[in-house]
Amino acid sequence: MANLSSGFLSQPQAAAPDEGTLSKPRRTLAATGINHALHDGYTDLIYVLLPVWQAEFALSYGLLAVMRGLYSGAMAGLQIPVGRLAERIDGKILLALGTLLAALGYVLAGLSGGVVGLGLALLVSGAGSSTQHPLASAAVSRAYGKAARGPLGIYNFSGDLGKAALPALTAMLLVVMSWRHALLLVALMGLLVALCLALLMPAVGKGFAQKSAVTAQGTHAGxxxxxxxxxxxxxxxxxxxxxxxxxxxxxxxxxxxxxxxxxxxxxxxxxxxxxxxxxxxxxxxxxxxxxxxxxxxxxxxxxxxxxxxxxxxxxxxxxxxxxxxxxxxxxxxxxxxxxxxxxxxxxxxxxxxxxxxxxxxxxxxxxxxxxxxxxxxxxxxxxxxxxxxxxxxxxxxxxxxxxxxxx
Structure with a gap:
């Protein structure tokens, strides 16, 4: 797990950030902030859809919770592998591909004909969202270096904006269209954000392992x-x-x-x-x-x-x-x-x-x-x-x- 330093907030002191990333820190923050809002919105709009899916597929509360858990489980379980993959592939590319995959999952959810298809679609979307937290926080950290604490706060807050906006928007869409069509529109937002990441976000660079020498003293502290x-x-x-x-x-x-x-x-x-x-x-x-x-x-x-x-x-x-x-x-x-x-x-x-x-x-x-x-x-x-x-x-x-x- 030592290679996970590419994915978390304390990494800026581990190595010098790329010059290309440092030249456009605000673009990095804006791109990752929009991406964070989208992914957190994707995660929490499921709560709005649970009653709809219960009526559509006659699901018990247990199965509804499984639907919710499939998304969160895929997102949680793949964060560590994504951090390791970022040591070989530029984080910007992984973020764009992850956002694209998350959007594709909602396309598949909108096209699903049953509970099995819906569950698989949520797995796909959750897998795409697994890239967001470790790689985006690392990108902001590397862009701002030792001055990253404030920008990271802005990045974290942007996720809550998505949580507030996207579930409410989805609920309003459900008044004028079916939940399937609403999800296709939600997926379109993800495709646009993925395109913006690919075209406008500065390169992050590959992850790096911590190279500074440290003693074993204090290893068991705390x-x-x-x-x-x-x-x-x-x-x-x-x-x-x-x-x-x-x-x-x-x-x-x-x-x-x-x-x-x-x-x-x-x-x-x-x-x-x-x-x-x-x-x-x-x-x-x-x-x-x-x-x-x-x-x-x-x-x-x-x-x-x-x-x-x-x-x-x-x-x-x-x-x-x-x-x-x-x-x-x-x-x-x-x-x-x-x-x-x-x-x-x-x-x-x-x-x-x-x-x-x-x-x-x-x-x-x-x-x-x-x-x-x-x-x-x-x-x-x-x-x-x-x-x-x-x-x-x-x-x-x-x-x-x-x-x-x-x-």
Whole structure:
């Protein structure tokens, strides 16, 4: 896994970026930002389509969760191989091909005649999206070098814009056309973005392995702490993906139309974007542990509020719930380097990405089966219980953090 340094944010200090990339850093940031918005939108518009697919194919909640998990599973499982492939092929080429493949997957989904074809199409699209996080973050890092922290924040935020815009747009398209035609239009957006990447994005260059000599001292530093951090990240991702899987159905049962559900999802994702900034700032001031306890406790309380409130009040609290759902992840991500030795940071990020995204693929299946057995309301309540279960893990993590981050 040592070769994974091509794919993660801490790589700029490992080697000098290409001059060709440095000459056009803003183009790199713009291209990767648009690409990030598209791929995150592709990932989350599936939530809008779950009720439609349930009616079309008579799917159980468990099978619906499998459909969602196929996309996330392919995206999570292929990130490490993509990072290794980037050592042989220019990252720009892989990003364009990945975006093209993701768009092709939605073309196939729109043409699918049954649940098997739909599942295979989502696998294809998820495989295309596996290129996005490791390669685009690496491209921005290499373009800006030591000044990459701010641009990387812009890049990360662009994904939340896609999460807010594309599901809402898809929901509106479903009012005037079939879901199959809507997916073909969504796929066309991907084809255009892939073309823009190929024509306008500066070359990234092949990945590189870290060459600086480091001693073995500190190799085991923070290992226990990182294990608790990863466990929290996995459960946090499970809560987020499990709740979002059931949200369209909860809103439907409260009387929401498809456009209303799309707007409601957009409100969650807008809140999530705000949460990444707010909770990162909050973590610096009150500490990692207090922030995690606040966000997870708030998540549990607001999920239960959505369950019991009527439609309009439930929609009103969704942006704040989005802040809580996404807030923990921003704090956890920034804590990864503190709990690992400098020469193992890339490996730690690789494991953290794979663990959390993999959890996002598997958890909806678990909660979906629970929904089949107990109903969507109780299954959603189980996500709130999972959020509360994170709190004792956060207390166990506290002993591994420096005093300034523990408070």
């Amino acid at each position: 290992r226990g702490g990182f294990s608790w951090l990863l466990a929290i990240g996995i459960l946090d991702s499970a809560v987020r993906m499990g709740f979002l899987t059931f949200l369209p159905f909860l809103l439907r049962d409260k009387g929401a139309s498809l456009p209303t559900s799309g707007v409601a999802l957009a409100m969650v994702f807008i809140g999530g974007a705000a949460g990444k900034f707010t909770c990162g700032w909050l973590g610096e001031r009150i500490g990692t542990i207090r922030t995690v306890l606040l966000t997870e406790g708030g998540t549990a309380a607001l999920i239960l509020a959505v369950l019991v409130l009527p439609l309009i009040p439930a929609i009103i609290v969704l942006p704040l719930l989005g802040v809580m759902l996404n807030g923990t992840s921003s704090v956890l991500y920034g804590t990864v380097p503190e709990l690992t030795s400098p020469h193992r940071t890339e490996r730690a990020f690789a494991l953290f990405y794979t663990g959390t995204i993999g959890s996002g693929a598997i958890a909806p299946v678990f909660y979906g089966l629970l929904g089949d057995a107990l109903g969507p309301t109780l299954a959603t309540a189980a996500t709130a219980v999972t959020a509360l279960a994170i709190c004792p893990l956060a207390l166990l993590l506290a002993s591994h953090l420096s005093d300034g981050r523990r408070a």
